[in-house]
């Protein structure tokens with residue numbers, strides 16, 4: 001898709017990666033709406049981007065909120081060309097069987113149902129116009145699960161699954177879908193106490209140094225929308241680990257469990 005002159009709606013747009021995507025799309029001549037539960041964060045990022053950006057308050061877990069947001073932006077901006085389902089929350093390091101059920105439910109509500117709600121709000125309009133692109137932010141945790149991060153990993157594997165299915169469903173309508181799998185990137189989330197606990201063995205300075213600048217993730221997203229790339233991998237260092245998991249999976253494909261099946 002040609003980006004210039006088009007409009008993008010980005011959830012979690014007040015946060016690190018959402019704002020980085022917004023900045024990169026504005027660089028490419030797009031108008032962006034930064035939607036966030038924390039309106040003041042979104043407004044701050046929108047101000048920094050100038051006239052091409054605006055801010056909106058949205059809780060991605062609320063279907064009513066999505067309907068209101070869609071009606072508001074269609075009135076102010078016309079049809080939305082690009083939807084980035086990017087809002088997400090992390091969990092502190094916890095064993096799965098010690099994860100409070102309410103926390104598990106919250107992670108699923110924001111990271112999974114939030115993406116589902118965004119798809120339901122905008123995909124029908126894109127199908128009707130036979131144009132558009134949806135980018136869903138998963139994580140390397142959506143390809144590789146990590147112990148003590150089970151709830152978050154489960155939510156991100158769900159995003160990967162939804163994205164793959166959605167890409168098949170929207171292709172006949174000329175609507176593209178890409179999945180973003182970030183690794184450690186500078187943001188409120190990665191600078192939180194939770195992430196610090198996870199990486200307790202790494203000195204603070206080294207941890208910060210390892211964090212990618214979200215603008216570069218945004219630029220990778222812009223290229224993916226242009227070319228309708230299926231997967232957006234920004235942190236290639238994870239490749240050997242992903243390959244090991246894939247190899248183990250492929251090695252398990254032997255004879256059918258039922259002889260002669």
Ligand SMILES: NC(=O)c1ccc[n+]([C@@H]2O[C@H](COP(=O)([O-])OP(=O)(O)OC[C@H]3O[C@@H](n4cnc5c(N)ncnc54)[C@H](O)[C@@H]3O)[C@@H](O)[C@H]2O)c1
Pocket residue numbers: 011012013014015016017018035036037038041058059060061086087088089090110114137138139140181182183184185186187188189190
């Ligand atoms: N930063 C990383 O290292 C990293 C790595 C892999 C994946 N991710 C994913 O990237 C996405 C963006 O995260 P980030 O790192 O920029 O974090 P961030 O905390 O900087 O930004 C997330 C934003 O989402 C908003 N948000 C939270 N709940 C919301 C809700 N219910 N409705 C609307 N907005 C809500 C927050 O207010 C925040 O501004 C998330 O999906 C996250 O899981 C981040």
